[in-house]
Amino acid sequence: MRFKPLATLALVAASAAAAPPSFDTLIARMTVEEKVGQLSLFAPVSAGTVGNPATRQPSAAEQRDDLRAGRITGFFNGQGLAIKREAQRIAVNESRLGIPLLFAADVIHGFRTVFPVPLAEAASWDPALAERTARAAAVEATADGFRWTFAPMVDIARDARWGRSVEGSGEDVFLGRQFAAARVRGFQGTDLAHADTMLATAKHFAAYGAAEGGLDYNTVDLSERQLREVYLPPFQAALGAGGAAVMTSFNDIAGVPSNANPWLLDTVLRGEWGFDGVVVSDYTADEELIAHGVAADARDATRLSFLAGTDISMQSGLYRDHLPALVASGEVPMVRLDDAVRRVLRIKQRLGLFDAPMRGLDGADRTDWPEHRALAREAAQRSIVMLKNDGALLPLPKAGQRIALIGPFAGAGDLLGPWTLFPGARPPVTLEDGVRAALTDPSRLTVVRGSGIDTPLRGGLSAAVAAARAADVVLLAVGEGEAMSGEARSRTDISLPAAQQALAEAVAATGKPVVVLLRNGRALALKGAVRDAPALLVTWFLGSETGHAVADVLFGDTSPSGRLPVSFPREPGQVPYYYAHPPTGRPVPASQPDSFYKARYLDSPNEALYPFGHGLGYGDVHYGPPVLSHTRLPWNGTLRVTARVTNRGTRDTTEVVQLYVRDRVASVTRPVRELKGFRQVHLPPGASESVTFTLTRHDLGFVGRDGRPTVEPGDFDVWTAPSAGEGAPASFLLELSTQHHVGQR
Structure with a gap:
């Protein structure tokens, strides 16, 4: 041309x-x-x-x-x-x-x-x-x-x-x-x-x-x-x-x-x-x-x-x-x-368009990139958050158990999520395909939809109950469809649709152990059998390698390492909900959660069901108390905060160690906690590692009463914890230099 x-x-x-x-x-x-x-x-x-x-x-x-x-x-x-x-x-x-x-x-x-x-x-x-x-x-x-x-x-x-x-x-x-x-x-x-x-x-x-x-x-x-x-x-x-x-x-x-x-x-x-x-x-x-x-x-x-x-x-x-x-x-x-x-x-x-206006336009149309599928699988694996694993139900064995995969998201559809305008020629891997590929004997898997996304299916509940009764463990694939999440997809009720909740209750009533696989594009308010299931994985919309990635976590080929980037509230009526909220003048005393004339709901605790940062692996991680290099942070100095984490479990795990601070007294109200750092560490069984964060006064700044950035000296709490809802704080004092005044920027 x-x-x-x-x-x-x-x-x-x-x-x-x-x-x-x-x-x-x-x-x-x-x-x-x-x-x-x-x-x-x-x-x-x-x-x-x-x-x-x-x-x-x-x-x-x-x-x-x-x-x-x-x-x-x-x-x-x-x-x-x-x-x-x-x-x-x-x-x-x-x-x-x-x-x-x-x-x-x-x-x-x-x-x-x-x-x-x-x-x-x-x-x-x-x-x-x-x-x-x-x-x-x-x-x-x-x-x-x-x-x-x-x-x-x-x-x-x-x-x-x-x-x-x-x-x-x-x-x-x-x-x-x-x-x-x-x-x-x-x-x-x-x-x-x-x-x-x-x-x-x-x-x-x-x-x-x-x-x-x-x-x-x-x-x-x-x-x-x-x-x-x-x-x-x-x-x-x-x-x-x-x-x-x-x-x-x-x-x-x-x-x-x-x-x-x-x-x-x-x-x-x-x-x-x-x-x-x-x-x-x-x-x-x-x-x-x-x-x-x-x-x-x-x-x-x-x-x-x-x-x-x-x-x-x-x-x-x-x-x-x-x-x-x-x-x-x-x-x-x-x-x-x-x-x-x-x-x-x-x-x-x-962008080089004046030099080469046809750059990128002179090749052949390409719809498949096999070299990127491994990255898609890794990203999907590491995005999965395990919220709950009572009795170490997970990981599942690949042989010997009869598994029932039940729910509207067991098969094709609703895998990619919103804003996927250009998907390739190869279809995404479904949950059914991923689980079958992982099992030693694929015939041990039974798949039943049980319900639609937001409507019941004729005979769906009875088929699901029969499949659950015949199985040793149930994988319950429920959540949101692609059309329920994304632009112009606001919802007044962030619970599961009634048809899926009814499916979950019917399956749980069989008494078989249930692993819930949530598909979602937002935090959800979980209820009943979904909330109370012994194992619960947030699998979001994971894209091209969905089925393989979920199976990798279910059967222990990889340990779940994801952590929540959003708080999961207890009730829909709690939203908007976020962990870094300011304190009120009438906080609820921890020792008296039912106190009256306090900032509390009559019908629910204030706290999240699962807080920001929460997530479990297949290890058993214990935190030592945060250790501070000093109890005073000089105005122009640094403070090291160290957490020692130990895996007391029998499997490898990846832990996300999180650093939070709180300014106890300031000229304006400050959040009850703020994330200031995080670090991922791999812990084999029995291993310990010390994770150190460094703080300076610049990490403690905020917008002052005059609308300008400021840092104020005073007492601060600091946590090293697995989530925004856990841990016991240490404290330190940010000192005021004799050469600076209160509110120094």
């Missing part, structure tokens, strides 16, 4: 050694319409609008005309190389300036090879694993021509009713920061100019996870302190790792929609943080300013969105339709338009 020689492209290529190229010459040659084209992103006509509301669609001929006129900066979520090749050929060869297109996609947890959903992967408590899976996803997606992903989602989610919890890393700020940075590094690699790297997008900016009532797209109203302490730090971590794109959130914050919030996008993001990358709206978020009630019409919405700092409009077409007239009228300064265009061109330059 040949391209016409273009002076502008040659100029840009020649300036690649500059840091960064100014693009002034190219911008000076552009018409206003061509500039606006660089800020307009669309789905290709052939792709439709997967996963989003329908919008007005041009014809294929109209879209080709827009390419020739330079009115499109790129496409998103269009499958196949042929479509992208042709679009790029038109953009580079037939448009006046030949500016290459950028192809984007929702590559959320894998591409052809599907890895565990992000919330599941966060349960590994291993950011390096997330970096590896993001790298593999980027390799696969770039082979299909995509160079930009709308991931990672770094929203903190503390309300399990919110369906998009599944796309993030859970409820904790510290853990969320580690995974945000790791995923950016994985997608972007060491150099965005490399052909197998993707521009990562930190989303959704900001506080999307704090939607009222856990209702997707809903309003958010919180203090600036909470915004800065909880919801913004993962974005800072993602950008600190090199992330060069940010996506706005659908929600408003205190009455101002994020897409039209100059304080958020200009003052904080660009001003305070120095961000020089691109800001893209979420799907039609600029147009939705009208429904929010802050824009009178599409023209007004365009003005508000662009002047707030949103560079690229996704799918609505508002910038294309209204931005030129706004510039002509002077309502939008030309310098603002040029700055936004320059940021987009700089991204395309960093």
Whole structure:
């Protein structure tokens, strides 16, 4: 394929050694319409609008005309190389300036090879694993021509009713920061100019996870302190790792929609943080300013969105339709338009598109990546969380027992989770296939659905009870279907559907030992026979290697090592629930849990059923008390905190040792515990290991009364524990230097 020689492209290529190229010459040659084209992103006509509301669609001929006129900066979520090749050929060869297109996609947890959903992967408590899976996803997606992903989602989610919890890393700020940075590094690699790297997008900016009532797209109203302490730090971590794109959130914050919030996008993001990358709206978020009630019409919405700092409009077409007239009228300064265009061109330059516009588009379509299946299996294994294992029911023997696999998730379907738009040709491994492959005699396995996901099956309960009675042990596969978790999948009741709960009760009534295999994309409130089963595994949506990974844990080929990234409440009515909550003025005394006129429910304890950080392995791990190097932490010094952990069991295990602190007295209320570190250690039977963490005063900071970061001297508690709900604290004093004053930053 040949391209016409273009002076502008040659100029840009020649300036690649500059840091960064100014693009002034190219911008000076552009018409206003061509500039606006660089800020307009669309789905290709052939792709439709997967996963989003329908919008007005041009014809294929109209879209080709827009390419020739330079009115499109790129496409998103269009499958196949042929479509992208042709679009790029038109953009580079037939448009006046030949500016290459950028192809984007929702590559959320894998591409052809599907890895565990992000919330599941966060349960590994291993950011390096997330970096590896993001790298593999980027390799696969770039082979299909995509160079930009709308991931990672770094929203903190503390309300399990919110369906998009599944796309993030859970409820904790510290853990969320580690995974945000790791995923950016994985997608972007060491150099965005490399052909197998993707521009990562930190989303959704900001506080999307704090939607009222856990209702997707809903309003958010919180203090600036909470915004800065909880919801913004993962974005800072993602950008600190090199992330060069940010996506706005659908929600408003205190009455101002994020897409039209100059304080958020200009003052904080660009001003305070120095961000020089691109800001893209979420799907039609600029147009939705009208429904929010802050824009009178599409023209007004365009003005508000662009002047707030949103560079690229996704799918609505508002910038294309209204931005030129706004510039002509002077309502939008030309310098603002040029700055936004320059940021987009700089991204395309960093991706090497000006030098090689067909890079990644000149290969053959590939739908299978066998070399990544082993990684998918490892990631799935390490995402599984064992909540309970009474009487050491697990691991199961591979021979001698009759096993009944019962439940709506025993077979095919509902394995991959939401946002799997590009799965490969090879189907995922089902639970049935994985268990059969692990058994010495596969004929010892009986499989019965028992119920649908949310409806009973005729004869289902009787068939399930018969299978359970004939078995030595039951594997009960229950939980959420793919359609119950993800965007626009908010739920008022985070319990199991009634049909599945009835199935669980009927199976448990047989008296046979039951191992519950939960499939879920959020924390669930477990009841009855599910809660009371002797063994309970959280298996999430694990992706391509689901069946093999679950079998590996069930039969002891690997010890479960996952830990909860979200708290599992006792009752649905406890949500939003998170471990790092502030204390109240009327706490419930541990010695008098039924005290009245205290901050307690009448019908349930306050505590989680399974706290953040909880998870068991096949060992028997015991913690010694935390040992401090000193009882005083100097203002400019360090403090070492050491935990000695011992495996008293008879099997290898992996333990996640967690470090928590609490500021006892501060100028504002502080959380009852905050995660400040964690470390994974492998412990053979009988082995002990000392795990040491280092604290400085910078680990103890917070946002003060004046809205600025601060550190205050005083007494602190510190825990080394297997979860946020366990352990006994030690204490230390952060000393005030004679050269500093209270509140020193």
